[in-house]
Amino acid sequence: MINIKRNLLIVLALVICLLLLAEIAFAKPVTITFWHAMSGSRLGVLESIIESFNATHPDYEVKPLFTGTYAETLTKYIAAYPTKTGPNIVQVYEVGTQTMIDSDAIIPVYQIPEMLGETWDWAQYVIPITNYYSVDGNLWSMPFNSSTAMLYYNKDLFEAAGLDPNKPPSTWKEMEEYGEKILASGVVDHVYSTGWPDWIFEQTLAYHNHLYADNENGRAGLATKVVFNDDFGQMVVDTWTRLHNKGIYIFGGAEYSANSAFKAGQIAMLIQSTSSLAGILKGSEFKVGTSFLPRFEGYPIGNSIIGGGSLWVTKEQSEEELRGVWEFLKYLGRKDIAIQWHKGTGYFPVSGAALKDLLDEGWFSAEQTFLTAFLQILSGRRDTAASTGVRLGPFVAMREVFVSSLEKSLAGQISPKDALNEAEEKMNLLLKDYLELYGR
Amino acid sequence: MEFAPTFFKTLNIPRGEQMHEDKFPGNKFLPYLLIAPSIAVIFIFLIGPFGQSIYESFFFSTPFGTKTIFVGLRNYIRLFSSPDYLNSIVVTFKFSAFVIIVGLSISLAIAQLLNQKIRGVGFYQVALIWTYALSPTIAGVIWASMFAPATGLIPYIVSKLYDGYKLNWMTNGQLALLVVAAAATWKMLGYNIIFFLAGLQNVPGEFLEAAQIDGASSWKAFWRITFPMLSPTTSFLLFVNMLYAFFQVFGLIDIMTHGGPGNATELLVYKLYRDGFIHLNTGYASAQSFVIFFVISIVAIIQLRIVTRRAIYFR
Numbered sequence: 001m002i003n004i005k006r007n008l009l010i011v012l013a014l015v016i017c018l019l020l021l022a023e024i025a026f027a028k029p030v031t032i033t034f035w036h037a038m039s040g041s042r043l044g045v046l047e048s049i050i051e052s053f054n055a056t057h058p059d060y061e062v063k064p065l066f067t068g069t070y071a072e073t074l075t076k077y078i079a080a081y082p083t084k085t086g087p088n089i090v091q092v093y094e095v096g097t098q099t100m101i102d103s104d105a106i107i108p109v110y111q112i113p114e115m116l117g118e119t120w121d122w123a124q125y126v127i128p129i130t131n132y133y134s135v136d137g138n139l140w141s142m143p144f145n146s147s148t149a150m151l152y153y154n155k156d157l158f159e160a161a162g163l164d165p166n167k168p169p170s171t172w173k174e175m176e177e178y179g180e181k182i183l184a185s186g187v188v189d190h191v192y193s194t195g196w197p198d199w200i201f202e203q204t205l206a207y208h209n210h211l212y213a214d215n216e217n218g219r220a221g222l223a224t225k226v227v228f229n230d231d232f233g234q235m236v237v238d239t240w241t242r243l244h245n246k247g248i249y250i251f252g253g254a255e256y257s258a259n260s261a262f263k264a265g266q267i268a269m270l271i272q273s274t275s276s277l278a279g280i281l282k283g284s285e286f287k288v289g290t291s292f293l294p295r296f297e298g299y300p301i302g303n304s305i306i307g308g309g310s311l312w313v314t315k316e317q318s319e320e321e322l323r324g325v326w327e328f329l330k331y332l333g334r335k336d337i338a339i340q341w342h343k344g345t346g347y348f349p350v351s352g353a354a355l356k357d358l359l360d361e362g363w364f365s366a367e368q369t370f371l372t373a374f375l376q377i378l379s380g381r382r383d384t385a386a387s388t389g390v391r392l393g394p395f396v397a398m399r400e401v402f403v404s405s406l407e408k409s410l411a412g413q414i415s416p417k418d419a420l421n422e423a424e425e426k427m428n429l430l431l432k433d434y435l436e437l438y439g440r
Numbered sequence: 441m442e443f444a445p446t447f448f449k450t451l452n453i454p455r456g457e458q459m460h461e462d463k464f465p466g467n468k469f470l471p472y473l474l475i476a477p478s479i480a481v482i483f484i485f486l487i488g489p490f491g492q493s494i495y496e497s498f499f500f501s502t503p504f505g506t507k508t509i510f511v512g513l514r515n516y517i518r519l520f521s522s523p524d525y526l527n528s529i530v531v532t533f534k535f536s537a538f539v540i541i542v543g544l545s546i547s548l549a550i551a552q553l554l555n556q557k558i559r560g561v562g563f564y565q566v567a568l569i570w571t572y573a574l575s576p577t578i579a580g581v582i583w584a585s586m587f588a589p590a591t592g593l594i595p596y597i598v599s600k601l602y603d604g605y606k607l608n609w610m611t612n613g614q615l616a617l618l619v620v621a622a623a624a625t626w627k628m629l630g631y632n633i634i635f636f637l638a639g640l641q642n643v644p645g646e647f648l649e650a651a652q653i654d655g656a657s658s659w660k661a662f663w664r665i666t667f668p669m670l671s672p673t674t675s676f677l678l679f680v681n682m683l684y685a686f687f688q689v690f691g692l693i694d695i696m697t698h699g700g701p702g703n704a705t706e707l708l709v710y711k712l713y714r715d716g717f718i719h720l721n722t723g724y725a726s727a728q729s730f731v732i733f734f735v736i737s738i739v740a741i742i743q744l745r746i747v748t749r750r751a752i753y754f755r
Contacts, residue, residue, distance in 0.1 A: 075717045078503050099720075103504045189599065189606065190590060244611070250590055251611050254698060261590035397719035407701035411611045433721075436509065437502050 045344030179248030193252035209302030277346030303380025547632030572630030580695030613704025639673030
């Protein structure tokens, strides 16, 4: 009896010694906090990428935290920053880019390799994507989930309505003609909807090489006024309102809420971010087709713009933390990870090498729908500010202004013309206020 | 207010220090020490932030607080010259009126029915009260998916009944306001019913029996006896529902409409949130919070003065 007790004690003591040794040998990993806004099918892919990073990098532990929508994440970051409770890395959508640049709260990513005594070739990332997040040619945030908008359509419904499932509409005029045919066939009550109506408006302008705001879309200097309220802008809102009144277009609300109607087969077409692709393919029981955004014939050619989010690095971190952050950012750009991210979501792979690998393995010929966004970007111009994208300080508020004006126009409360006038007036005031704060 | 002097007179205890001395001999400051934690909480969590927000309402600052400009009354001037804000005030009053009037009438009717001696009354009581236990998020999601324009049940039924009529609350502001108000009312039903039920059960049966013997119809008995005797409950619920309609429906609005379409469902408190936390304009939002405070205080004072004075307290 006594012997057993004594043996037990010895074993226990040994175990404790071993544990203590282990504690010394394997120092605790440095924790890197990461706030993000990835929901739906995107979340699972992100989590598995972070798990694999933590498994392969025992010195660091990335702790992801879902902080709500993009707007909520930005808000939380701003609230947390002054109290030093913010994360090491935060994901911000493209709308918040100017706010972050002016925030004085972040380290531009192009400075990080230098701070750590490394050099890094930024040209390995896909240039149209890094362009969006660059100021004077220097990259300020790490591109992570970049997308653009494209047209999704339901091939089965096209067939049921007597249309060729391999000929989606390519102009807004065709959108209307197809819409009328599909409505007349009675297969659906409404024909198309869009996600992110504010963003789709920006896309439509850029797609026709039309500026949104002055000072080169706010890229050459802070914008002082919006410039979309002309014949072209009015034609866009006019067209949308007319299609809405005919019952072809059904307003789908913000962000991704229109997706459910498309997946359920209640509408035949959807204009949405490419990041919804994997989710839509998985959630739909019909043949999904994708194509370029519809055009207005006879207007200049621009390009669809980059949306989605990028990763920003908080100032005032210890060197150890910064090293971890940098390892993580490099890891996300690695080609196998970029491929995993692209396949799981539909976001662009950020590195050129990843693109080559995807091509080599035949991914794009097997999964044609994943190719659409690339071809669309490649088939437009990239040498003008209008086709590169908009960068505005009070962009979040300005987008809300646009949506509420559009909603009023669709509801018939005011004419499309008045809607744009109202939006212009409110947006210019917001820009004026921003200049008052940040103008130099 | 008039309660204290009479109370002290009847007990024949002189007010003030002497009483403290009697109860806590030698410890003049003990009572103050004991209430200090509550006072501290009130100062730290209520008065402090309130003062801060009044202060901030005179400034315009960057989201990260890196630069602040004194703008005097500009935030207030903009507020009252903004058609959006005036619209928001109108919307808030319409919404509150619906939630209070419709909500309380339906609750009272249901409570009256639940107060009858019928089989399985316990089941009905629980079934009607449980909505209060739902979180605003769940309630919002339920109502939003019920009315979803392309996939919802109700637009589907309406389009079948009325020859393809398309009910779309995402583009019809009046409808959106009605749906949100109905959801808010529905959510509060349970709470109102519980209180009305408790109030009804306190109405002494003798009075009603006496009225019956005197030949009063049950309708008349209700309006002449039950309703007046319920007035303390009613006035309490009026107040609670008003606060609810003003402040606590934020979650519902945020889930269901985000203040849209246009700004048809942008209640004061939701507009404040958007300006402060989405548009990151703290000064403007602070000015709004002061205005809301002012409006709600006036309404509260009026209600407390009129309603409690006229309420009939039994026993």
